[in-house]
Amino acid sequence: MMDSGVRRRRLLATAGMTVVAPLVARAQGEPIRIGEINSYTAQPAFLQPYRNAWILAQEQVNAAGGIHGRPLETLFRDDAGRPEDAVRLAGELVNAEKVALLSGGFLSNVGLAIGDFANQNKRLFVASEPLTDALVWARGNRYTFRLRASTYMQSAMLVEEAAKLPVKRWATVAPNYEYGQSAVRWFKELLTRAKPDVQFVAEQFPALGRIDAGATVQALAAANPEAIFNVTFGADLTNFVRQGSTRGLFERRRIVSLLTGEPEYLEPLQDEAPEGWIVTGYPWDQINTPEHSAFRDAYRRRWNDHPRLGSVVGYDTVMAIATMLKKIPAPETEAMVAAMRGLPFGSVFGPAEFRAIDHQSTMGAFVGRTALKNGKGTMVDWRYADGRNYLPPDEVVRTLRPQG
Incomplete structure (x- = not known):
């Protein structure tokens, strides 16, 4: 496995690269170009495996003849975690590089910026990762679709388990930007709905990537909650876990945590x-x-490494786009948008679709518990939560999303 320094240098070296899969025996026409924008150097742990799997999927599509004989070609761009850079890059990809569609996005605020650009410029944006619900609801638009299970969906999955716990006093900790705020909002609302006697006695919103873990842990402990909902990830999660363990925050408390089971x-x-x-x-x-085993084996053969969650997201994004493109004669924006609405596609996790009403995919997530095995963290007692079971009904969605 590459260490983080090597991975980061490799990402920096390839952030602006264009990739045309080499296996194009039957796909020899003019390439269909995808503009892919992501926070590669800001979030390498997720996005290196994501791009590896994206390349694998593109190679498989092109080896099988591409899209009506045309190969897929991806132009990767690095937004460094800055919404303003993402918008600038989107403009360059659309106007100078003439891409057929945009894709990608990791951080929620970046994804929202690209979604607004797509709407203003009438360009399809297939958002792979940004989890904010606003992307498909409050700021949803005709041209933006999202693959991953959202903060609402994953919060609802966790609430299902949290409501079973014999606790009433809760505290929350989340990064202070759109994703963290949205996750806390929905967890509190959905848990209160499921268990009206719960109380939320403290909340902490540290800056993304700059958590003062000692002070955060101290503030949470001072509120004396019985349970904590955690939304931190990456280096913030590592610091939070270390300080919380050292200071005894987690002793005799129940912890419910978004994304923590991702490798x-x-x-x-x-x-x-x-x-x-x-x-x-x-x-x-x-x-x-069968679907996952085939994917895992192919990923291992191609990259000599095991997949991460980012790998699944990158692979499924390409395969969903390819499924859509095969349904239409040419990659014209309005035809692509029409094909995406209600599109069924084969995910690594099983069949899914992009709902016509809000452009949210029904791809689900796994819910379980953390454990230590052979000195490493893993998930146990897990189950797959199908995304279609954790989305509000159409009449509720109509109140959350502008129509059109």
Whole structure:
């Protein structure tokens, strides 16, 4: 496995690269160009595996003849986690590079910026990762679609488990930007709806990537909650876990944690990984469905490494786009938008679709508990939560999303 320094240098070296898969035996026409914008140097743990799997999927599509004989070609751009850079790059990709569509996005604020650009410029944007609900609801638009299960969906999955706990006093901790704010909002609302006697006694919103973990842990402990909902990820999660363990924050308290079961965030903790947390994640080594086994084996052959959750997201984004393009004669924007609405596609996790009403994919997530095995964190007692079961009904969506 590459260490983080090598991975970051490789990302910096390739952030502006264009990739045309080499296996194009039957795909020899003019390429269909995709403009892919992401926070590669800001979030390498997720996005290096994401891009690896994107390239794998593109190679597979092109080796099978491409799209009506035309190969897929991807122009990767790095927004460095800045919305203003993402918008500038989107303009360059659309106007100078003549891409057929835009894709990508990791941070929620960046995804919203690209979604607004897509709407203003009438260009299809297939958002792969940004989790904010605003992307498909409050600021949803005709041209933006999202693959991953949203903050609402994953919060609803966790609330299902949290409501079973014999606790009333809750505290929350989340990064202070759109994703963290949205996750806390929905967790509080959905848990209160499921269990009206709960109380939220404290909340902490540290700056993304700059958590003062000691002060955050101290403030949470001072409120004396019985349970904590955690939304931190990446380096913030590592610091929070270490300080919380050192100061005894997690002793005799229940922890419910968004994303913590994803290998990108669990593996760096090594033997410091917490045990018994209720999490969403990805137990890559334990899922043996035909779709997942084929993907895992192909990823290992191509990259000599195991997949992460980012790998699944990158692979499924390409395959969903390819499925859409095969339904239409040419990649014209309005035809692509029409094909995306209600589009069924084969995810690594099983069949899914992009709902016509809000452009949200029904791709789900895994819910389970953290454990230590052989000195490393893993997920146990997990189940797959199908995304279609954790979305509000159409009449509610109509109140959340501008129509059109």
